[in-house]
Amino acid sequence: MRGDRRTIGDYLRDHAAARADAVALVFEDRETSFGALDRQVSRVANGLAAMGIGAGSRVAFLGRNCDLYFQFWLGAIRAGAVMVPINWRLAPPEVAFVLGDSRPALLLADPEFLAALETPPACPSLLTTDGEEGQSFEAWRDAQSEADPRTDGGYDDVVLQLYTSGTTGHPKGALLTNRSLLGLRDAVPEDALPVWYRWDADDVALVAMPIFHISGSGWGLWSLQHGAKAIIVRDFDPHQVLDLLVQYRITKLMIVPTALRIICDHPRATQTDFSFLDYICYGGSAIPLDLLRQAIGIFGCGFAQMYGMTETAGTITGLPPEDHDVAGNDRMGSVGLPLPGVEIRIFDGDGRELPRGEVGEIAIRSAANMVGYHNRPDATAETIDADGWLRTGDAGRMDADGYVYLADRIKDMIITGGENVYPAEVENAIFSHPQVHDVAVIGVPDPKWGEAVKAIVVPVEGESPDPASIIAWARARIAAYKAPKSVDFVDALPRNPSGKVLRRVLRNRYR
Structure with a gap:
């Protein structure tokens, strides 16, 4: 085993000792070296210990992406505590549920989100990221000793508690350990990993996905694990992302296809040289063929689709670059092969x-x-x-x-005339229609078939598609029994704070 069961804290110590002046984090106009990060993390850990926060305690973060989050998280790990990042898009009652369920001893929050907290918040202590309201995190951190307390937990101890999106009922806190976050890369030799999945100290990664998701926290962590440089984006903004890609010569980008399309459609995208970019990794959905063609033409790098979930600490399968074909192929309908291990x-x-x-x-x-x-x-x-x-x-x-080929969520399966129909398969067939901007498919009660397939479509702006043309389009691409029997048009689809379509809401609307 390459990692020899090293924990997240061990990796940081190693990089700080070997490459103290190398840049670990970049956020806006602030750069933090591995040596400085190691000292900041020890200060946080000592501050937590002084508050009686240690092994098994929870601390929480409510805010947008920033470097202070990683300092706070790694400091919590060094103290033996568990980080709970909270989705800032949640409504106040939802934030209150997560706080009530996790019961953190300390909350670090952006001041703009304090209004989302109960009064008083469901935790005994509060710090803020800029100190405008409440005690400043940086002032609190800098008042502590920088001596390493070495109170980290073990390889199988929990270090991150991420809440699932909760499409039905309350979200659940998935418990991830050092092993969960590091084990797949530690368990096999480096040369046994897919090339697109490897990292080294020369990599420069853009952390553009929200840190309350594994795609944000995990992407930043894996950069730090390998001694690479992580450029953190507070919010996704295509203009800023283009600037940062060029300024820091990003080698690895993790993004969802919707955001990738926004970047590709930006006027500057076709006028920029991206030869420094090695891989664009994407997840959340398959990449439409027209977007792949556009993105390859612009970036000219390798593309890898990643499939995973919060409960698997992120990626567990990958569709490698060599299976991405601008002419299309059957494997592009898959999420690829299982990773080693x-x-x-x-x-x-x-x-x-x-x-x-x-x-x-x-x-x-x-x-x-x-x-x-x-x-x-x-x-x-x-x-x-x-x-x-x-x-x-x-x-x-x-x-x-x-x-591996995804069909859909088990609970969303439609049974029509005794046949199983998975909405994602139908949505994929409809999504390529030139007048369709977005689509969701559900089953609705039908006296003859039990359930009938219905498509709810958001048209492309300025277009007025004919339902019959969409049904015909689908029937040309999938079995007739899977094609929608009816099509309705809406301005937007209901989504949860993580961006997932709420089919439950749509089913209730049509039932």
């Missing part, structure tokens, strides 16, 4: 493994799996079985070569 099976409803090609529930077993849900033993037992298989709730299949 990841086992994937397709289970039926009774937990039996299905043959290759059959659709069932995707189950994952790997070092990256969470250890459970915070204070939710029943939900943990429903998700992870005695043999360590984590049931994802995603329907999918695996082909003969081991590529």
Whole structure:
């Protein structure tokens, strides 16, 4: 094992000792070296210890992306505590739920989000990122000793509690350990990892995804783990992202296809030389073929699709650059191959493994799996079985070569005339229609078929598509029974704070 079970704290200490002056974090006009970061992290850990915050305690962060978050998180880890980043897009009652469920001993917040807190907030102590309201985090940090307390937890201790998006009911806090966040890269030799998945100290990564998601916290952490430079973006802004890509010669970018399209459509994109960019990794959905063609023409780098979830600490499969074809191919409909160290099976409803090609529930077993849900033993037992298989709730299949294809969330499956239809498959067929900007598919009650497939479409601005043309478009690409029986048009689809379409809301609306 390359990592020899080193924890997150061990990696930081190693880089600070070997490359103290190398830049670790860049945020706006502030650069922090690995040596300075190591000292700041010790100050945070000592400050937490002075407040009685130690092993197993929770601390929380409510704010936009910034370098102070990583200082706070790594300091909490060095104190043996657990970080709880909170989605700042949540409504006050939702923020209150997360605080009440996690019960942090200390909250660090951007002043702009203090109004989202209960009065008083559900935690005994509060710091702010700029000190305008309440005690300044930086002033509190700098008043502490910079001696390393070395009170980190072990490899299997929890260091991050990330809340799931909660499309139904309250969100659940997924418990991630050092092993969850580091284990996949530590468990195999470097040369056994896919090339697009490797990092080294020469990499420069852009942290543009929200840190309350694994795509933000994890991306920043993996950069620090490998001694690379992380450029942190407070909010996604295409103009700023283009500036930073060029200014810092970014080599690795993690993004969702929707944001990638915004960048590609920016007037400056086609006028910029991006030869320094090695890989664009994307997740959340497949990349439309027209966007891939546009992005390859602009960036000329490798593209890799990543599939994972909060409960798997992020990426557990990847579609490598060589499977991205501007002419299109069957494998581009997949989420790729399992990473080394990841086992994937397709289970039926009774937990039996299905043959290759059959659709069932995707189950994952790997070092990256969470250890459970915070204070939710029943939900943990429903998700992870005695043999360590984590049931994802995603329907999918695996082909003969081991590529994984998503169908949809199990709960969103439509049964029409005795046939199973997965909304994502129908949405993918409709999404390529030139007059469709966005689409969601649901099942609605039908006296003949039990359920009928309905598409809810957001048209391209200025377009007025004909429902019959959309149905015909779908029937030309998927089986007739999967195609929508009806199409409605809306201005926007309901989404949760993480951007996921709330099909439950749509089903209630049409039932």
